[in-house]
Amino acid sequence: MLATKVEKKENKFQKTLDYVAEYSGVRGAAVFDREGLVVCKTGDKEFKAEVYAPLALLILQQASNVLGRLQEHPAQTLVIKTKNSWITIERIESLVLIVKAGSDTDELLKVRIGQSIDMIKSNLKDNYSLIMR
Amino acid sequence: MNFDIAELDDRIAKCQKILEADPNSQIFAALADAYRKKGLAQKALEICKKGLEANPDYASAYVVLAKVFIDQNNFEEADRQIQKAIHAGGRTRSVDLLQSEILIKLGQTTKARVILEKLHNSDPTSDTIKALLETLENAVAEPPRRDDSISISPSSPKRNYTLTNALSIIKILPRVLGVVAVARDGMVIEGHFEGMMSKDDLGALASGAYDSIGQGIEKIELGKPREILIETDQSKLWICNFGKMLIVISMRDDANLGSLRLKVNEIFDHTDFS
Numbered sequence: 001m002l003a004t005k006v007e008k009k010e011n012k013f014q015k016t017l018d019y020v021a022e023y024s025g026v027r028g029a030a031v032f033d034r035e036g037l038v039v040c041k042t043g044d045k046e047f048k049a050e051v052y053a054p055l056a057l058l059i060l061q062q063a064s065n066v067l068g069r070l071q072e073h074p075a076q077t078l079v080i081k082t083k084n085s086w087i088t089i090e091r092i093e094s095l096v097l098i099v100k101a102g103s104d105t106d107e108l109l110k111v112r113i114g115q116s117i118d119m120i121k122s123n124l125k126d127n128y129s130l131i132m133r
Numbered sequence: 134m135n136f137d138i139a140e141l142d143d144r145i146a147k148c149q150k151i152l153e154a155d156p157n158s159q160i161f162a163a164l165a166d167a168y169r170k171k172g173l174a175q176k177a178l179e180i181c182k183k184g185l186e187a188n189p190d191y192a193s194a195y196v197v198l199a200k201v202f203i204d205q206n207n208f209e210e211a212d213r214q215i216q217k218a219i220h221a222g223g224r225t226r227s228v229d230l231l232q233s234e235i236l237i238k239l240g241q242t243t244k245a246r247v248i249l250e251k252l253h254n255s256d257p258t259s260d261t262i263k264a265l266l267e268t269l270e271n272a273v274a275e276p277p278r279r280d281d282s283i284s285i286s287p288s289s290p291k292r293n294y295t296l297t298n299a300l301s302i303i304k305i306l307p308r309v310l311g312v313v314a315v316a317r318d319g320m321v322i323e324g325h326f327e328g329m330m331s332k333d334d335l336g337a338l339a340s341g342a343y344d345s346i347g348q349g350i351e352k353i354e355l356g357k358p359r360e361i362l363i364e365t366d367q368s369k370l371w372i373c374n375f376g377k378m379l380i381v382i383s384m385r386d387d388a389n390l391g392s393l394r395l396k397v398n399e400i401f402d403h404t405d406f407s
Contacts (some may be wrong), residue, residue, distance in 0.1 A: 051353060059346050063363045066342040067370070070335070070383075077364035080346065082356045107391065 012127070016119040017042040023112045025105025027085075028052075030098050031120065039095065047100055056089045056098045088113055092120050141167050157187045162194040169201050177201050192222025199231060208238040226252065230261060237269050245269055246301060253305070266305050296323055299404040306396060308388035310368065315340045315379045322378060339381040343372050362390070373397075375406060 013031050020029045021042045028043020032053040041049035056078075063075040078089040086105055090097045090113065097120060099113055148164035161184030169177040181198050188194065195218035202211035215232045222228075229248050236245035246269060253262050294302070296314055303312045304325040313324030313336045321336035347358050363370045369390065371382040380401075384393065 048353075055349050055353060059349050062342055062345045062349075063361075066338045067363065067365055069338055070370075073365040073367050075363050076366055077362070078346075079360075079362040079364075080350060080355075080358050081360045082350060082358050085355045087350070087355070 012123045013040045013120065014042070016116050016123070019119070020099055020112055020116045023101075023105075023109055025086075025102045025109065026099060027102065028100045029116075031095050032056075032098070033095055043100065049098075052098055052100070053096075056087075056096060060089055060091065060096070090117055092117055093124050095120065095124070138171070141171050145171075159184070159188055159191050159193070161188075162191060162197050165194070166197045166200070169197065169204065174201050174204055190221045192218045192228075195221060196228060196231065199235065203231075203235065203238075208235050211235045212239060230265070233265055233269075237265070242269055243298065246305065250301060250305060267307070270306065294400060294404040296404060296406060299400050300324060302400055303382065303397060306393060308385040309382060309393070310385060311335065311383040313339070313381045315381060317377065317379070324381075326383065335381060335383070339370065339372050340379060343374070343379055375401070377406060 017029045017031065017040055020026055026043075028041070028047025028049070030041035030043070030047075030049035030053060031039045032049070033039060034057070036054035036057050038049045038053050041047075043049070059080075060075050060078055063078055067073065067075055074091075076091050078087075080087045080089075081103060084103050086101045086103050086109070088097075088099045088101075088110075090099075097113075097117065099109075099116075101109055144167045145164060148160045148167065151158050151160045152164060161180050165177040165180040165184070168174075168180065177197065178201055181194050181201070185191065185194050195214045199211045199214035199218065202208070202214060212232075212235050215228065215235055218228055219232070229252055233245045233248040233252070236242070236248070245265075249262060249266055249269060252259070253266060256262065300312050300314060300323055303309060311324065311326030311332070313326055313332050314322040315324075315336035316322055317340075319337045319340040321333050324332040324336065326332040326335050342363070343358065343361060346361055350356070350358055357374065358372075359374050361372045363372075365386065367386050369384045369386060369388060371384065371390070371393075373380045373382075380397075382393075382397070384390075
């Protein structure tokens with residue numbers, strides 16, 4: 001019974017990632033914690049979530065250091081566009097969402113990512129309220 | 134603008150009384166302005182011209198004349214009158230505002246921007262200046278009504294922005310807090326930033342952030358970043374790679390990035406980075 005319940009919770013994160021990944025142009029997505037440990041992932045073979053996760057944390061930290069010097073709050077969202085890729089890193093409570101898409105993906109991906117963030121927040125609030133404190 | 138007719142009539146009566154007592158009084162300008170506000174442009178013109186015969190150096194009269202010509206959509210003549218006002222009485226805040234309005238109407242957006250930026254820096258809260266800056270922004274997207282030797286309309290491919298022009302325009306876009314051009318060695322080339330730190334510090338920090346984030350991204354074989362956007366709940370920092378330099382734009386959190394991106398791209402498409 002307990003196992004079934006845990007599986008159900010994990011599926012909600014996975015469902016969210018699948019929802020992002022089904023958007024045309026998305027090559028991979030992952031949710032990980034603040035230590036870089038991957039909670040769930042989806043994507044093609046080139047998307048190595050275990051490599052992207054610690055790197056994304058490092059990048060978020062570097063961005064926050066800059067903002068700290070500017071008397072600003074820590075970085076909440078980071079968007080990096082290269083010749084071929086469009087990476088979005090989003091801090092959501094105690095977790096981090098990373099989405100990798102092709103650079104030619106249309107801008108409506110931002111809406112899809114926004115919806116996914118809401119889904120993750122809702123899941124955290126409903127099922128993981130303790131770790132949100 | 135709506136004026137109280139009774140109040141205007143009262144003002145006209147008082148001015149006329151003074152003018153009758155002293156035909157050379159400078160009150161004629163106020164009288165002309167009251168007639169202008171009543172919609173009697175011709176009467177205002179006659180009073181001003183007659184009054185200027187006795188007071189040829191009275192700047193306020195030229196200002197009233199400029200306003201009359203603005204009301205008549207004769208911006209060339211309004212420009213001539215405002216020049217006379219400046220010549221006679223020097224620059225004042227109201228003269229600068231009026232001149233910028235005329236320049237916008239004439240399509241001389243660069244000159245208008247220089248004046249408005251100065252006014253905006255001295256009084257960032259003024260709604261009038263903000264409104265004029267907004268008008269200016271809209272005017273930039275339209276072809277100028279008359280040729281302007283230093284104007285730079287993005288709608289005309291023959292004209293190019295200098296880096297200075299481009300950054301000045303970006304700085305006055307809605308919700309933009311600052312913009313800095315940084316060389317690849319971290320030295321600031323040019324910029325406008327009114328934050329807690331200097332533009333040099335902002336440039337160095339943004340350049341450092343770009344390099345370290347870029348190194349991280351290259352580790353996963355994604356190549357050099359073309360642009361990086363960092364968002365907090367208070368603001369956004371946008372770093373764009375333009376080859377020889379980085380353009381760093383700091384903006385409020387409620388900035389419309391899509392719209393800003395379009396405008397910035399449009400401006401930089403016509404910017405000479407050499």
